[in-house]
Amino acid sequence: MEKELLRQLDLWHEQDQFGLIIERIQRIPESERDDELIGQLARAFNNEGRYREAVQQLLYVNGQGASDPLWHYRLGYAYYHMARYEQALQAFEMADELSPHDESTIEFLGWVRPKAEKMQRDRQHHEEKRFALEQSGTMNHLRAASGTYAPATFWEQSEYALESYVSPPFDEDLIVSIEQELGYKLPASYIQLMNTQNGGIPACTAFPTEAATSWAEDHIAISGILGIGRDKSNTLAGEFGSRFMIEEWGYPDLGIVICDCPSAGHDVVMLDYRFCGPEGEPAVVHVDQEDDYEITYLAPHFEAFIRGLVDADTMDLSDEEVED
Template sequence: MDQTLIDQLSEWHEADEHQRIVDTLLTIPEEERNYDAVSRLARAYNNLERYEEALAQFAFIAEPGQQDPLWHYRVGYALYYMGRYEEAVKAFGVADKLEPGDSDTLWLLKSSLRRAEKQRKHERRIAAKRAAALKNQGPDEDKVPFSGMSLSDFWEDSYYAREEYVNDPPTDELIASIEEELGYKLPASYIALMRQQNGGAPKNTCFPTEEATSWAEDHIAITSIMGIGREKSYSLCGDTGSQFMIDEWGYPDIGVVICDCPSAGHDVVMLDYRACGPDGEPEVIHVDQESDYEITFLADDFETFIRGLVSEEEFDTSEEDKEADLHRVATGEFSPLLKELCAQVTEVDQLPQKIRHICTQIVEEKGHFSFHADPLSYLMYDVQFWLYTKSYPDTGRQQYLDIYPKMIAFGGEFSQGGYAPGWITDWLDQRIGEGRIVQDHGRLRFTDQATAELIQQLETA
């Protein structure tokens, strides 16, 4: 490929115009595509989430790719997002041996190892349940749901819950029609609970977990349990019910969404029918959209899940967490990248102190150090973007999204210890929509007016 085409492909990559890369490279006869062309084509397929096609291209250059860490990394990337975690571990492992210490490789390697173990646990559960079924050791059909458990004090009574969640008691006809629409037989324990009250917010909203999730290190939280019906939005077949979450939010089509969570759609609790089939007794799982729909096992069945719900007070470490985060933002050392970027600024006096002051306000307001969609978080998104694009003016969208976690999200001592990529892309899309950030030949930058307004905000911070 000539240098003009290479430059054009690089510009399209930075501008997230991956289909143009594919269309252009496919015009080159297959036998004339060199290693770089095939590698760029496969990377574009990866970025378009067409992972099978990406792997097919990587296979064409497998022999010369054996000594290329990027080849192994990109193969691992495709395998990871296809859910083939065992294979992804091997690919990322080779990439790390060829180029030790790359932060992206190490993060995906660690995540692949964790998810591969989850897959193995799920497969063991399926095997055990199938073996039990063969021995007729399945659930007792005559068992009375919630025997010995009082449900009289289970639900939180509030106007909001009654208006948004609680349906009329379900009839046998309604239950049958909902099951037909969903394509799954609902658990007897779920139906029993809905006959007691058809949907709502329970008093106990937390469920302990053995593994960390996007919500917490040791538990998940729910907002409500969806009722059997169609009239209320938050019911199984309501406007924002199970099928909506699968069709519009991309949750896996493996069962029924039964609980929404405090993240407002970014994680849910589902009935998982993969091991039992549509007429069996489903497991209960947590699905995390922000972690590529990662699945965490919660309970063998719905009744076990309900019995296991506990009060949020059992996990309340808010005061200790707040004090720790206040200390972190006041004294934690900036990441090397953030220190480098701050050192280039002459427009704002004492910028590091101002950053610490804004982040202290965030912790005081939220009780913890994290950025979401509030005004102070958006100010910090703006600050980081301005700092980086001021020092690196050729930055494109994907380049910025890739570098973002190295400033504060995973910044060492002065760090949030993680972040949800969706918040960053939402912020970026909003700023572009407002006209505050513009794209110029694939490069992103604040407008002069937006920069001036940001500097003024910082001067008064």
């Protein structure tokens, strides 16, 4: 029976029928799944883009997989697509140690090493930014104006915003259900801003950056901020919401897509939970599909991102002055 099942699973794998593999293995009670079946399930989850579930399966047999290069390779593959590059590097290095000269492993090592180094720099930068903000004592969860943030004039009113972004007020049950669906706790400052208006287009849509992106040399631009809801297309759990961008557009599963951008899906702004865990206070990053999903660090938390938004015309004027 088991040999026949494994032959069937291999056939489905060759036919890219990964959903059938998942469905078939999940019909087997967990207590009856051996390491081979769990590995097959993890591989199918990876091929379906369900990387968190792949990691969960692989870590379930952590002890047994310690000497298996394929186990480490699959773990590295999942971590790589979650942009957890430091952990991916450790996994691929172990796979290479256990099975030297494997071409796929060596290829991934070439991709992941520079990304892991950049992630280490971003982590240090993140800690420095958080410490500076904590010492300043200026953060107040968006209760008052400061910097470029003015509550009374933050949102731009338009028919398009009302049609695509702005959702009705939410309750605690909706917050809990969306957090469960996305797998992350929403920041308090984000929830507070959504209480002023549940999603929409801000008046200021540019955020200065320290590094160039595909959008500009010194800033990124957003189209709108996704609200807490499911009914409007541009909401956290809507038609073009966070899971859609991760599962259909291939964005790394590092957190929650919180803003869309003028490129119509080719770059986004995300809440990044890699440094804090799913219950912590996420950083804010820009992810650029056009540059191999390059991650650009923006702000240590959502409030700092909102307070850092500036008028796009100001940035455009700055760019023109540089060109002149």
